[in-house]
Amino acid sequence: MSGFVPFQALMASAGSGKTFSLVVRYLSLLFMGESPDEIVALTFTNKAANEMQERLIEALTHLHERDELKEIAALCGADETAILQRRPEVLKRLLAADTKVMTIDSFFARILRKFALHAGIMPNFGTFEAQHELKVMARFLKLCEIEGKESTLVAMAQISAKRVSDIFGLLDALYAKAPQLRHLQFEAAAMAPHEARAMALHAQLVARFEGKSLSDRGRKALEAESVEALIGKTWTAKASLEYWDFKKHYDPQMDVLLRQLQGALRGYMQAKEQTFFAHLFELLDLYKSAKLTVAKEDNELSFDDITALVYYLLGERIDREFLYFRLDSHISHLLLDEFQDTSVLQFEILQPLVEEMVSGSGVREHHSFFLVGDVKQSIYRFRGGTKELFGAVTERYGLTVDSLRTNWRSSVNVVTFVNDTFRGRIDGYEDQLTKPGARPGYVEIVEDETPLEGMTAFVERLLALGAAPGEIAVLTATNKDGGAVQETLNARQIDVVTETTSRLIAQRRVRAVIEYLKYCYFDAEIYARNFCALADIAVQPLPRPIRAFDAPAEAVREVITRFGLFDGDLNIVRFLEVLERFRDLEAFLFEHERIDTKAVTQEREGVRVLTVHKSKGLEYPYVVVLDRLGRKKADTAPILYAYEGVELRTLYLRQSKRAEFDPAYAAALEREAALADDDALNALYVAFTRARENLYVVRKPKESMFERLGLSSMTLGTEGVLAAAPALPEAPRDIPYQALALGRQTEVVTAEKAAVAEEPFAVTFGLAMHYALEMMAAFEIEDLAAAMTAVTNRYGALLDAGVFETIRGRLTRLLGDETFRRLVEGEIAREQPLMYEGELRYLDLLVRQEERWVVIDYKSARRYESEHREQVGFYVKAVRAITEMPVEGYLCYVLEEGVEIVRV
Numbered sequence: 075m076s077g078f079v080p081f082q083a084l085m086a087s088a089g090s091g092k093t094f095s096l097v098v099r100y101l102s103l104l105f106m107g108e109s110p111d112e113i114v115a116l117t118f119t120n121k122a123a124n125e126m127q128e129r130l131i132e133a134l135t136h137l138h139e140r141d142e143l144k145e146i147a148a149l150c151g152a153d154e155t156a157i158l159q160r161r162p163e164v165l166k167r168l169l170a171a172d173t174k175v176m177t178i179d180s181f182f183a184r185i186l187r188k189f190a191l192h193a194g195i196m197p198n199f200g201t202f203e204a205q206h207e208l209k210v211m212a213r214f215l216k217l218c219e220i221e222g223k224e225s226t227l228v229a230m231a232q233i234s235a236k237r238v239s240d241i242f243g244l245l246d247a248l249y250a251k252a253p254q255l256r257h258l259q260f261e262a263a264a265m266a267p268h269e270a271r272a273m274a275l276h277a278q279l280v281a282r283f284e285g286k287s288l289s290d291r292g293r294k295a296l297e298a299e300s301v302e303a304l305i306g307k308t309w310t311a312k313a314s315l316e317y318w319d320f321k322k323h324y325d326p327q328m329d330v331l332l333r334q335l336q337g338a339l340r341g342y343m344q345a346k347e348q349t350f351f352a353h354l355f356e357l358l359d360l361y362k363s364a365k366l367t368v369a370k371e372d373n374e375l376s377f378d379d380i381t382a383l384v385y386y387l388l389g390e391r392i393d394r395e396f397l398y399f400r401l402d403s404h405i406s407h408l409l410l411d412e413f414q415d416t417s418v419l420q421f422e423i424l425q426p427l428v429e430e431m432v433s434g435s436g437v438r439e440h441h442s443f444f445l446v447g448d449v450k451q452s453i454y455r456f457r458g459g460t461k462e463l464f465g466a467v468t469e470r471y472g473l474t475v476d477s478l479r480t481n482w483r484s485s486v487n488v489v490t491f492v493n494d495t496f497r498g499r500i501d502g503y504e505d506q507l508t509k510p511g512a513r514p515g516y517v518e519i520v521e522d523e524t525p526l527e528g529m530t531a532f533v534e535r536l537l538a539l540g541a542a543p544g545e546i547a548v549l550t551a552t553n554k555d556g557g558a559v560q561e562t563l564n565a566r567q568i569d570v571v572t573e574t575t576s577r578l579i580a581q582r583r584v585r586a587v588i589e590y591l592k593y594c595y596f597d598a599e600i601y602a603r604n605f606c607a608l609a610d611i612a613v614q615p616l617p618r619p620i621r622a623f624d625a626p627a628e629a630v631r632e633v634i635t636r637f638g639l640f641d642g643d644l645n646i647v648r649f650l651e652v653l654e655r656f657r658d659l660e661a662f663l664f665e666h667e668r669i670d671t672k673a674v675t676q677e678r679e680g681v682r683v684l685t686v687h688k689s690k691g692l693e694y695p696y697v698v699v700l701d702r703l704g705r706k707k708a709d710t711a712p713i714l715y716a717y718e719g720v721e722l723r724t725l726y727l728r729q730s731k732r733a734e735f736d737p738a739y740a741a742a743l744e745r746e747a748a749l750a751d752d753d754a755l756n757a758l759y760v761a762f763t764r765a766r767e768n769l770y771v772v773r774k775p776k777e778s779m780f781e782r783l784g785l786s787s788m789t790l791g792t793e794g795v796l797a798a799a800p801a802l803p804e805a806p807r808d809i810p811y812q813a814l815a816l817g818r819q820t821e822v823v824t825a826e827k828a829a830v831a832e833e834p835f836a837v838t839f840g841l842a843m844h845y846a847l848e849m850m851a852a853f854e855i856e857d858l859a860a861a862m863t864a865v866t867n868r869y870g871a872l873l874d875a876g877v878f879e880t881i882r883g884r885l886t887r888l889l890g891d892e893t894f895r896r897l898v899e900g901e902i903a904r905e906q907p908l909m910y911e912g913e914l915r916y917l918d919l920l921v922r923q924e925e926r927w928v929v930i931d932y933k934s935a936r937r938y939e940s941e942h943r944e945q946v947g948f949y950v951k952a953v954r955a956i957t958e959m960p961v962e963g964y965l966c967y968v969l970e971e972g973v974e975i976v977r978v
């Protein structure tokens with residue numbers, strides 16, 4: 075019988091197999107006949123998404139020897155032989171599919187691309203982790219000037235004693251949470267009356283000491299010129315003045331005054347807070363429009379922008395049904411990993427999907443929802459991850475909550491150490507069991523005044539024992555510490571792989587090409603030399619094509635061909651794609667440092683160095699956890715977010731000494747500190763649970779981040795490393811690389827054409843021609859060759875070679891057509907999905923020109939003209955309604971006898 079539970083949550087400790095179960099579940103769905111297109115699996119980091127994708131394929135490829143097999147058989151209620159028999163077919167389906175295993179951010183970006191026009195942006199926007207701050211700031215200041223809000227800004231800077239750039243940071247933080255703040259209202263309140271009252275009470279108090287022989291230091295302590303100075307005094311926060319030098323002259327009336335003074339100070343601080351937030355919210359709208367304008371200009375969005383826009387679409391522009399269920403092939407199964415770090419906002423966006431999944435009746439019978447997480451590993455509170463969400467969601471949707479007790483990852487000593495360390499320290503911690511046949515493993519803690527040296531000693535020892543560099547991970551508290559580790563290890567000739575080294579622009583060949591582009595731009599010999607060195611070629615004169623300025627990608631293609639630089643390194647291909655995003659060479663050179671696209675493969679072997687935060691969900695045979703190298707930074711974030719469960723209740727402005735006057739604030743501050751403490755403890759739990767075999771901890775004697783764990787130098791077990799696996803020459807592996815699948819016209823066209831029962835050849839011919847046009851980087855004759863290669867690869871099996879020549883001929887004529895060239899001058903979007911009046915269509919070509927939009931529909935045969943006109947007429951109406959700008963529609967017949975362009 076099938077053990078498949080359709081709605082299930084797994085809440086379980088590190089290494090207990092949550093991701094494993096997710097993979098098992100995904101594959102089981104495939105074995106039960108579900109299509110990969112219908113399954114969405116979302117993770118928190120890109121790394122986790124890539125790993126999951128790899129695990130799916132690996133597990134399927136080697137299913138006969140994998141632990142997953144038994145579990146899949148159990149879930150499907152089938153025997154293992156039957157499962158193995160179906161494996162090739164399932165693998166084929168998986169490889170051919172447009173799978174949706176991705177981060178929540180990418181998933182939202184994908185949704186937004188489909189509805190880009192509804193949000194007023196172009197669908198081919200680039201994504202960056204953060205937007206161009208300076209630009210946004212300049213735009214924001216300009217808007218403040220136009221709207222006459224400069225004084226508000228200045229007032230805020232004064233109130234909070236912050237620089238304008240800090241206020242900018244606050245706006246950014248609020249922007250990310252804006253939808254959750256809708257219910258909050260702040261009103262600017264006058265601070266002056268509170269101030270006057272406080273100063274008057276102060277004067278009365280001072281008067282009571284008049285004529286008394288108060289000591290000099292006592293008198294000095296009493297002096298205060300302003301309300302802020304009063305707040306800074308120690309005595310103002312005391313319960314009574316009957317202490318210290320004041321004691322001798324104390325009379326009870328003084329405490330009455332003191333109490334009143336404290337009330338006035340509290341009132342002052344609260345008024346300050348109200349005013350501050352009232353101003354901040356006033357500016358928030360300007361900030362939002364500054365961000366959006368810059369985003370539109372650069373056609374580039376940060377993930378916060380994407381989340382905000384999708385939230386807006388969902389709430390105001392688009393029927394929720396459409397957002398999820400009409401555009402894509404139907405989503406029937408939703409799997410969420412690392413749920414403890416999903417933010418409330420992200421969940422609100424996913425909610426319609428979840429609700430569809432769990433409302434199981436009729437056609438929805440085949441839906442399922444699965445989420446896994448571990449609240450002990452919740453470490454993204456600052457980003458709006460709210461661990462309470464887990465409980466709220468499982469309860470609301472009545473999910474079966476299961477737990478897993480066995481640790482499948484780590485050795486006996488690591489599991490024992492982790493149990494001993496966190497038992498009683500993390501609320502509700504339950505000991506984990508070790509897996510059957512677990513190796514003993516090893517744990518060592520060392521206290522070292524110079525932690526970097528302690529760390530190096532461990533790494534060198536492991537290498538000497540025979541561990542491969544790639545099996546060792548050093549986990550650090552911050553990125554900066556990671557840099558120090560890298561330097562230290564490099565100085566000892568140990569190679570290191572970090573986040574930075576795995577960026578696309580850090581790859582050798584890509585760096586070579588970037589040097590070449592600098593050479594084209596700056597014309598300085600040094601760049602040419604760098605290029606030759608990085609490309610491993612002799613120093614020689616290089617061409618500096620003038621077109622490199624407008625079409626850098628083209629210049630790069632040329633130089634790659636000339637020097638034979640493309641030897642299957644997919645990073646070059648990916649880089650060319652990235653390069654296409656830039657208007658011209660200047661834009662690229664100005665911006666390229668910010669390109670955070672990841673490299674296709676990890677080129678280098680080396681010790682992995684990463685922050686504890688980045689290590690979540692990952693595992694390594696040998697892990698060295700390094701103490702924080704610097705001092706702990708005090709938490710000085712000016713805004714405190716007070717949550718009640720998953721609801722953001724209110725905001726507080728952090729003000730020094732306020733806790734002493736304001737109990738409600740003091741409670742909020744305490745709660746905040748406790749939560750920050752939980753986060754820090756959880757981060758340590760994450761760090762210690764990454765090790766499979768050996769775990770090493772390097773702690774400083776003072777100010778250690780491990781202090782609260784009471785760790786001291788010790789060893790557990792006998793140190794050793796796994797015998798190296800026999801070094802098989804690694805087979806060159808094809809990395810499945812997919813361009814963003816935005817949904818294709820293919821399906822729609824096929825459906826449309828099938829309806830008119832056209833002959834199959836004509837349909838395929840039409841699709842191939844459309845595809846060639848879609849693949850053209852720009853409508854230049856130089857791009858035709860690459861587009862034709864793409865088409866031949868895709869349709870080679872279906873069409874004869876001669877047919878491709880026909881297509882090439884037709885397109886050559888099209889590219890030479892004056893009218894066509896004029897129409898496509900502008901910003902171009904291809905295969906743009908569009909939803910209007912309940913209908914989904916794909917536009918072949920949408921061009922934004924200065925003051926108007928142009929819709930172009932290609933046709934490969936002159937038949938059904940009246941239907942075609944009707945279709946384009948519908949597009950025009952839709953784009954006009956969405957963009958509220960003039961729109962022109964054209965039918966573009968790309969025929970054997972020539973090009974005909976008909977205005978509709």
Ligand SMILES: Nc1ncnc2c1ncn2[C@@H]1O[C@H](COP(=O)(O)OP(=O)(O)OP(=O)(O)O)[C@@H](O)[C@H]1O
Pocket residue numbers: 086087088089090091092093094095141448451481482483690691692693763
């Ligand atoms: N049932 C199982 N049988 C055999 N091996 C398993 C099983 N479950 C998990 N494993 C293995 O144990 C290791 C840890 O599993 P996994 O990464 O799924 O844990 P997790 O709960 O997601 O951990 P974390 O919370 O740290 O992300 C993996 O190497 C996985 O292949």
